[in-house]
Amino acid sequence: xxxxxxxxxxxxxxxxxxxxxxxxxxxxxxxxxxxxxxxxxxxxxxxxxxxxxxxxxxxxxxxxxxxxxxxxxxxxxxxxxxxxxxxxxxxxxxxxxxxxxxxxxxxxxxxxxxxxxxxxxxxxxxxxxxxxxxxxxxxxxxxxxxxxxxxxxxxxxxxxxxxxxxxxxxxxxxxxxxxxxxxxxxxxxxxxxxxxxxxxxxxxxxxxxxxxxxxxxxxxxxxxxxxxxxxxxxxxxxxxxxxxxxxxxxxxxxxxxxxxxxxxxxxxxxxxxxxxxxxxxxxxxxxxxxxxxxxxxxxxxxxxxxxxxxxxxxxxxxxxxxxxxxxxxxxxxxxxxxxxxxxxxxxxxxxxxxxxxxxxxxxxxxxxxxxxxxxxxxxxxxxxxxxxxxxxxxxxxxxxxxxxxxxxxxxxxxxxxxxxxxxxxxxxxxxxxxxxxxxxxxxxxxxxxxxxxxxxxxxxxxxxxxxxxxxxxxxxxxxxxxxxxxxxxxxxxxxxxxxxxxxxx
Amino acid sequence: xxxxxxxxxxxxxxxxxxxxxxxxxxxxxxxxxxxxxxxxxxxxxxxxxxxxxxxxxxxxxxxxxxxxxxxxxxxxxxxxxxxxxxxxxxxxxxxxxxxxxxxxxxxxxxxxxxxxxxxxxxxxxxxxxxxxxxxxxxxxxxxxxxxxxxxxxxxxxxxxxxxxxxxxxxxxxxxxxxxxxxxxxxxxxxxxxxxxxxxxxxxxxxxxxxxxxxxxxxxxxxxxxxxxxxxxxxxxxxxxxxxxxxxxxxxxxxxxxxxxxxxxxxxxxxxxxxxxxxxxxxxxxxxxxxxxxxxxxxxxxxxxxxxxxxxxxxxxxxxxxxxxxxxxxxxxxxxxxxxxxxxxxxxxxxxxxxxxxxxxxxxxxxxxxxxxxxxxxxxxxxxxxxxxxxxxxxxxxxxxxxxxxxxxxxxxxxxxxxxxxxxxxxxxxxxxxxxxxxxxxxxxxxxxxxxxxxxxxxxxxxxxxxxxxxxxxxxxxxx
Numbered sequence: 001x002x003x004x005x006x007x008x009x010x011x012x013x014x015x016x017x018x019x020x021x022x023x024x025x026x027x028x029x030x031x032x033x034x035x036x037x038x039x040x041x042x043x044x045x046x047x048x049x050x051x052x053x054x055x056x057x058x059x060x061x062x063x064x065x066x067x068x069x070x071x072x073x074x075x076x077x078x079x080x081x082x083x084x085x086x087x088x089x090x091x092x093x094x095x096x097x098x099x100x101x102x103x104x105x106x107x108x109x110x111x112x113x114x115x116x117x118x119x120x121x122x123x124x125x126x127x128x129x130x131x132x133x134x135x136x137x138x139x140x141x142x143x144x145x146x147x148x149x150x151x152x153x154x155x156x157x158x159x160x161x162x163x164x165x166x167x168x169x170x171x172x173x174x175x176x177x178x179x180x181x182x183x184x185x186x187x188x189x190x191x192x193x194x195x196x197x198x199x200x201x202x203x204x205x206x207x208x209x210x211x212x213x214x215x216x217x218x219x220x221x222x223x224x225x226x227x228x229x230x231x232x233x234x235x236x237x238x239x240x241x242x243x244x245x246x247x248x249x250x251x252x253x254x255x256x257x258x259x260x261x262x263x264x265x266x267x268x269x270x271x272x273x274x275x276x277x278x279x280x281x282x283x284x285x286x287x288x289x290x291x292x293x294x295x296x297x298x299x300x301x302x303x304x305x306x307x308x309x310x311x312x313x314x315x316x317x318x319x320x321x322x323x324x325x326x327x328x329x330x331x332x333x334x335x336x337x338x339x340x341x342x343x344x345x346x347x348x349x350x351x352x353x354x355x356x357x358x359x360x361x362x363x364x365x366x367x368x369x370x371x372x373x374x375x376x377x378x379x380x381x382x383x384x385x386x387x388x389x390x391x392x393x394x395x396x397x398x399x400x401x402x403x404x405x406x407x408x409x410x411x412x413x414x415x416x417x418x419x420x421x422x423x424x425x426x427x428x429x430x431x432x433x434x435x436x437x438x439x440x441x442x443x444x445x446x447x448x449x450x451x452x453x454x455x456x457x458x459x460x461x462x463x464x465x466x467x468x469x470x471x472x473x474x475x476x477x478x479x480x481x482x483x484x485x486x487x488x489x490x491x492x493x494x495x496x497x498x499x500x501x502x503x504x505x
Numbered sequence: 506x507x508x509x510x511x512x513x514x515x516x517x518x519x520x521x522x523x524x525x526x527x528x529x530x531x532x533x534x535x536x537x538x539x540x541x542x543x544x545x546x547x548x549x550x551x552x553x554x555x556x557x558x559x560x561x562x563x564x565x566x567x568x569x570x571x572x573x574x575x576x577x578x579x580x581x582x583x584x585x586x587x588x589x590x591x592x593x594x595x596x597x598x599x600x601x602x603x604x605x606x607x608x609x610x611x612x613x614x615x616x617x618x619x620x621x622x623x624x625x626x627x628x629x630x631x632x633x634x635x636x637x638x639x640x641x642x643x644x645x646x647x648x649x650x651x652x653x654x655x656x657x658x659x660x661x662x663x664x665x666x667x668x669x670x671x672x673x674x675x676x677x678x679x680x681x682x683x684x685x686x687x688x689x690x691x692x693x694x695x696x697x698x699x700x701x702x703x704x705x706x707x708x709x710x711x712x713x714x715x716x717x718x719x720x721x722x723x724x725x726x727x728x729x730x731x732x733x734x735x736x737x738x739x740x741x742x743x744x745x746x747x748x749x750x751x752x753x754x755x756x757x758x759x760x761x762x763x764x765x766x767x768x769x770x771x772x773x774x775x776x777x778x779x780x781x782x783x784x785x786x787x788x789x790x791x792x793x794x795x796x797x798x799x800x801x802x803x804x805x806x807x808x809x810x811x812x813x814x815x816x817x818x819x820x821x822x823x824x825x826x827x828x829x830x831x832x833x834x835x836x837x838x839x840x841x842x843x844x845x846x847x848x849x850x851x852x853x854x855x856x857x858x859x860x861x862x863x864x865x866x867x868x869x870x871x872x873x874x875x876x877x878x879x880x881x882x883x884x885x886x887x888x889x890x891x892x893x894x895x896x897x898x899x900x901x902x903x904x905x906x907x908x909x910x911x912x913x914x915x916x917x918x919x920x921x922x923x924x925x926x927x928x929x930x931x932x933x934x935x936x937x938x939x940x941x942x943x944x945x946x947x948x949x950x951x952x953x954x955x956x957x958x959x960x961x962x963x964x965x966x967x968x969x970x971x972x973x974x975x976x977x978x979x980x981x982x983x984x
Binding site: 072073114146147162173174184185188 | 870874890892896897901903904908915919920923930931934937972975976
């Protein structure tokens, strides 16, 4: 019976309508607006659970499909559906939104209703991105997402918020418009905007290369990959805590998801030819950005750079497939790279979100993000310190936490392609540990740094709830990743078939 | 020689508007200043009546009358409906503004209605003569409207500039028309079209005439490099008049292009396509770049108009029915956005204070969250961000350009639309991210508030479901 319900539409539009309702409750009655926002976010998460529990992991076909003609003149359809790639990300989105709503509870004083509404609308749009099976519908959600994020950073952000948010908007907008042209071009060839039809569309090498670059530009900015990552540190530093969490946990994943859904299956030959480019960019992100993270003075900036480095792992895992095929002649191990990338995305969603929340907790008390203003926080905030150390360990890839699983899988599979790629990728284990643990050491441990730290209050119940939710998720995926990888197998195999079959005319 | 009376039925809306306008002109003379709202009401009734007449006689198949000088077809009727709609919104938005500035006079409405009549004739023109008549009726009304605030030196200067440049453009247009007449021997667009498609020996004369026609049209549309009047007139005219100039005439100008270039000189598409590509690229490029430097919002929107005109040309130059439909959709959407944008500007102005600078929008979210939200929607729609109808307008136009293989032109367009997004974002930034510099409350009358809300929300509704309007445009042009 559940499969009859338009579940995906529900998880897309319920938060959006809920957000509008929160807007109408207004800033005059903040308590009611907050309660409504929390209810909406929890309900949307509950609505998204059947997507997991009723998911058929044995097939790569799209599930929970909905199909309504939308713009018949251009055969654009409101076509939704999920497979093993999108379903976990939808759950992640719904889950993180609950956390973000709790995180903004007392912290945001200015126009709380608008704040909550922006996040709820954002949630619906992001789920729309993951669920869309029509390229134009995908693009519409993909771009529409910019508006709430633009406002979130711009209204509730830090001192340089205007610069950061306009940079964020224009960067992403510029990246994606080329994709629009590519989509229009493919529509002219295929006479359809269905993503699955694009997967089957034969394209010549020149076309593939150009389309591949259009996708690369669009999604590399979103991921973000070196060298188009510069908007991210600015956006993260200026964004309010909730904005940073959503940026790091979900919107970056949309870039990774885009590679899986568009770039790899639509232009496999171009991807195979240009995989060295993406792998180089990923390795630069892992090694160089890891070094950059090491020298950061600002906690949020450090975590932002660490995000870029970790996302480098994701793109490495996705594009290592071609190297494996070339060096071993078979595809065994290739699936592990893609699955590792996916696990890394989900895990990074939890960990980076949690770390940004930790910084937020400190910032709310001290109004500083500079590492040098802290020291010995563990003495005054023992419970908080326990959480932060856990998330720090997860960020550096400690076995038993979710951070380990994805990185390990990607490194294992890159060994099959080339020793040196794996060697460079393994640097993340050293660098990640170095910058994270050094951050922990300087902030959490040691003597109490100054009088302000001495006066700190430990986390309250609300903060404990939001941090425990994430801690549980990090440990669960770390100890028992099987449910997560199990839903992906069929989709990964299907993707590998698409990747390896040439689409040249 | 027998005189056969033409069929007057298709011209009914025009006859009605003309009669009513003359009637209003007379009635207004006998009204006292405090009764002026009667003039306003009559003007709205005129538009409503014309809309009803047009809907009731909505053309299924094209009909020509008045000895071939007039055509009634679906494209014309659809455009006319949007002309009435935007004129009605303009009259409503500017009512309180005019009242506060002692400009609340009958002339505004009479001239406005004559302008509407001129646009209707342009839209339905089927010969070079009626094209020119409609155009001049509109232009002369606009020149006078710009100068209505006669104590304002800026407005007088703008009116003068508009008049001189506009006359020059009319001259160009007439010269081009005379060439076409010389080469084809007729002013009836159907005869012209037939003659052009048959003979080839006068090709040079035709192209010579075409160049002047395109220059004249580009002047009226405000396409670069014939755009110089646009920023000055937009900035100098009273906002109520800028609102008028910035909206409905674009629909008429689109019709003008369609009638002359497509209906009349369609076979010369290869020739005018080149010219339009240059005009479109220059307009999109210059409009977007220069808009960034503006601090006056009316001037900024003037440059933004120029860039939108460039996009509109993209659809026409594709030379396909889908492209024409895309352009028409773009024009209609643009007019909806422009009316809304200038409408919000006009509502921020009050007696003794002109909201003219982008800074005047600072902190609007604190002063009036709803108006702030509407303005944000309008700006995002102009920037072409999805779930707002402005995106679909850009998309269908780009689709038309990619369709004929000009992918590079589409790329040019999107890159500049990203650059253009910056100045729209700056307005949103002022509205939401800055603290208000003034605390005067914004008072809106109930009807204004309802209409501006509908105006803003229609951009969202059309964004969620653009099919209806797209289908109307397609139906109007595809048969």
